[in-house]
Amino acid sequence: MAASSSPPPSSDAAAAPPLVAIRALSKYYVRGDQIIPVLVDINLDVRAGDFVALMGPSGSGKTTLLNLVAGIDKPSSGTLAIAGVDIAQLGDGDLAAWRAANVGFIFQFYNLMPVLTAFQNVELPLQLTSLARAERRERVDIALALVGLADRKDHYPNELSGGQQQRVAIARAIITDPTLIVADEPTGDLDRTTGGEILALLERLNDDLGKTIIMVTHDPKAAERAHRLVHLEKGVLVD
Amino acid sequence: MFVPLFILRSALRHKLRTTLTVVGIVVAITAFGLLSTIVDAWYANANASSSARLVTRNSVSLVFSLPLTYAQKMRQVPGVASVAWANWFGGVYVSERNFFAQFAISDPGYLDMYPEFLLSADERKAFQIDRTGAVAGRRLAELYGWKVGDQIPLRGTIYPGTWTFTLRGIYDGVDKGTDQSTFFFHFDYLNEAIKKQYPRRADQAGVFIVQLKDPSQAAEVSEAIDATFKNSLAETLTETEKAFQLGFVAMTETILLAIQAVSFVVIVIIMAVMANTMAMTARERYTEFATLKALGFRNGFVALLIFAESVGIALAGGLVGIALTFPLARLFADAMGTLFPIFFVSERTVVMQFVAAVVIGVVAAAVPAWRAARVRIVDGLRAVG
Numbered sequence: 099m100a101a102s103s104s105p106p107p108s109s110d111a112a113a114a115p116p117l118v119a120i121r122a123l124s125k126y127y128v129r130g131d132q133i134i135p136v137l138v139d140i141n142l143d144v145r146a147g148d149f150v151a152l153m154g155p156s157g158s159g160k161t162t163l164l165n166l167v168a169g170i171d172k173p174s175s176g177t178l179a180i181a182g183v184d185i186a187q188l189g190d191g192d193l194a195a196w197r198a199a200n201v202g203f204i205f206q207f208y209n210l211m212p213v214l215t216a217f218q219n220v221e222l223p224l225q226l227t228s229l230a231r232a233e234r235r236e237r238v239d240i241a242l243a244l245v246g247l248a249d250r251k252d253h254y255p256n257e258l259s260g261g262q263q264q265r266v267a268i269a270r271a272i273i274t275d276p277t278l279i280v281a282d283e284p285t286g287d288l289d290r291t292t293g294g295e296i297l298a299l300l301e302r303l304n305d306d307l308g309k310t311i312i313m314v315t316h317d318p319k320a321a322e323r324a325h326r327l328v329h330l331e332k333g334v335l336v337d
Numbered sequence: 338m339f340v341p342l343f344i345l346r347s348a349l350r351h352k353l354r355t356t357l358t359v360v361g362i363v364v365a366i367t368a369f370g371l372l373s374t375i376v377d378a379w380y381a382n383a384n385a386s387s388s389a390r391l392v393t394r395n396s397v398s399l400v401f402s403l404p405l406t407y408a409q410k411m412r413q414v415p416g417v418a419s420v421a422w423a424n425w426f427g428g429v430y431v432s433e434r435n436f437f438a439q440f441a442i443s444d445p446g447y448l449d450m451y452p453e454f455l456l457s458a459d460e461r462k463a464f465q466i467d468r469t470g471a472v473a474g475r476r477l478a479e480l481y482g483w484k485v486g487d488q489i490p491l492r493g494t495i496y497p498g499t500w501t502f503t504l505r506g507i508y509d510g511v512d513k514g515t516d517q518s519t520f521f522f523h524f525d526y527l528n529e530a531i532k533k534q535y536p537r538r539a540d541q542a543g544v545f546i547v548q549l550k551d552p553s554q555a556a557e558v559s560e561a562i563d564a565t566f567k568n569s570l571a572e573t574l575t576e577t578e579k580a581f582q583l584g585f586v587a588m589t590e591t592i593l594l595a596i597q598a599v600s601f602v603v604i605v606i607i608m609a610v611m612a613n614t615m616a617m618t619a620r621e622r623y624t625e626f627a628t629l630k631a632l633g634f635r636n637g638f639v640a641l642l643i644f645a646e647s648v649g650i651a652l653a654g655g656l657v658g659i660a661l662t663f664p665l666a667r668l669f670a671d672a673m674g675t676l677f678p679i680f681f682v683s684e685r686t687v688v689m690q691f692v693a694a695v696v697i698g699v700v701a702a703a704v705p706a707w708r709a710a711r712v713r714i715v716d717g718l719r720a721v722g
Binding site (some may be wrong): 162165168170171190191194195197198199201203205209211212213214218221222223225226270 | 339340343346347350624629630631632634635713714715
C-alpha cells in the first residue's frame with residue numbers, strides 16, 4: 099500500500115520546492131531467490147528548515163529510509179531528490195562528494211575516531227574542503243563553542259562522557275554547514291537527562307540556525323521535539 | 338599533517354600488537370640480511386676475481402699438482418702476459434680452530450698480479466729479501482694481533498714440521514670486497530725445504546696463475562694452454578679465476594640454496610603474520626571506515642590509510658632490522674674468524690632488505706585494504722555496538 103506524507107501547505111515555505119522529495123521509493127533485498135521488501139512505494143517531502151522524526155517499530159525501515167536520504171545506501175526504485183539533485187542517480191564518487199557537502203551525520207554511538215581529539219574529530223570533514231588551516235581552526239572553535247565543549251577540545255573520545263561525545267558528533271555534523279542533518283537514534287545510548295540536552299541542542303540547531311533535521315527515534319519523548327512525525331510500519335508510511 | 342598523524346595514531350592504537358609486529362619484522366629483516374650476507378660471503382671470492390687472470394690446475398683434481406716447468410711453456414702461449422704459481426699450505430696456527438688460507442707463492446710475480454692487495458713499497462721490499470718472510474691481510478693480522486716483525490709459527494699438515502715465518506708486511510684491500518684474511522709466504526722457502534725432506538714432492542705447483550694480455554682472449558688462451566699439455570703426464574685444466582672460485586662454491590651449492598630458501602621463507606612467514614595483523618586491524622575498524630565514507634571520504638582514502646599504516650609498520654621494523662644487521666654481521670664475522678674471508682653487508686643486501694620490508698607492508702595490506710574499501714557504509718555502521 100502506498101502512502102505519502104507532506105507538511106500542510108500553509109506557509110510561504112510550502113510554495114518553495116521541498117528540500118527532500120521522495121517519490122515512489124522502494125528498497126528491497128534479494129536473498130537467494132527471495133525478495134525481501136524493506137521500503138515500499140514511499141512518497142515524502144521534507145521542507146527546508148523542518149525537523150522530522152521518523153518513528154516506527156524495529157524492522158519498519160526507518161533507518162533504511164534515513165540511510166537512503168543520507169546517500170549512504172541506494173534505493174531499488176523511485177526517485178530521491180535532495181535540493182533538486184536525484185542522488186539515486188549519482189555514482190559512488192559523486193555521492194561521496196555530495197555527502198561531504200550536503201549531509202551532517204549524527205549516529206547513535208557517536209562514531210568518533212578514537213585516535214583523534216575532539217577538535218580533530220570535528221575538523222575531519224573539513225579535510226575534504228579547500229579551506230585553509232586557519233579557517234578550519236576558526237570554524238572548529240566556533241562549532242565546539244556552540245555545543246559547549248570549547249574547553250574539552252583536546253580531549254580524546256574516551257576521555258569524554260557519552261553526552262559530550264554526542265556533542266562532538268553534532269559539532270562534526272554541522273561543521274561543513276550541510277544542507278541536511280540526519281540523526282539515527284541520537285539519544286539511544288544516553289540517559290534521559292543527557293538525551294534531553296542533546297535534543298535541546300538539536301532544537302537549537304533547527305530553530306536558531308535553520309538546519310533541516312531528519313531524526314530516527316524509538317523514543318516518543320524525543321520525537322516530541324520534532325516539528326513533524328512520520329510513522330513507518332513494515333516499510334510503508336502510515337502517516 | 339592531518340592524514341600522517343591520523344595514520345601514526347592508528348598504528349599506535351594497539352601498542353603491544355604493533356610493537357610485537359615490528360619486533361617480528363625486525364627479526365625477519367635482520368635474519369634475511371644476515372643470511373643474504375652469508376650467501377654473498379660464499380660468492381665473495383668469485384665476485385672479487387679478475388677477468389684478466391686465469392687459473393691452471395691439474396685436470397684430474399686440485400689435489401694433484403703440476404710441474405713447475407710448465408710455467409715456462411705457459412709463458413710462450415700467445416696472449417699470456419705473465420705466469421705465477423701458488424701452493425696451498427694448509428698449516429695450523431696454534432689450534433685447528435684458527436683456520437685461514439695460507440699460500441706459498443712465487444715471488445716476484447704472484448703479488449704483482451694482484452693489484453687489489455695494497456702493500457707499502459717498504460714492506461714489499463722487506464718481504465722480497467727475506468726468504469722466511471710472510472705477508473698477511475689486515476683482517477688476519479688484527480684478528481691475531483700480529484705486527485710486522487712478529488714470528489708466526491705454522492704447523493704443517495700437508496708439509497710436516499713447524500714452519501716459522503717473519504711477518505714482513507700487512508696488506509690492505511683495495512675495497513671491502515677484497516680478501517684480507519690470507520697469509521702468503523715464499524714458495525722458494527717451502528720448495529727448498531721439501532727438496533731436502535721429500536725430493537719427489539719438490540718443484541711442484543698447486544695452481545698457476547696466468548695474467549692475460551687481453552681479458553677478452555680468456556677462452557682462446559685457456560684452450561691453448563690446455564692443448565699445450567694434452568697427453569702429458571699431468572694434463573691441465575685452465576679456467577677463469579671466477580670459474581675456478583665458483584667451482585668451490587658449487588661444492589656447497591645445496592647448502593647455499595637451503596640458506597637462500599630459508600631467508601625467503603622467513604620473509605613469507607612474517608608477511609603472513611603481518612597480513613593477519615592488518616586483517617585484524619582493518620576488521621576492528623570497519624565502523625570507522627564506514628563513518629569516514631559516510632562523511633565523504635572515498636574508498637581509495639580508506640585503502641590508503643591501511644596501506645600507509647601497514648607499510649609504515651613494516652618500514653619501521655625494516656629500518657631497525659637493517660640497522661641491526663650491521664653490528665650483528667660484525668659479531669657473526671668475528672665469531673666465524675677467517676672462515677669467511679670477505680664478510681660485509683653489501684648495498685645490494687640493504688636494498689633487498691628495504692624492498693622486502695616494503696613488499697611485506699604492501700602485500701599484508703592488500704586484502705584488508707581491498708575489503709575495507711569495498712565495505713558498504715550501512716554494513717560498516719551496523720557493526721556498531
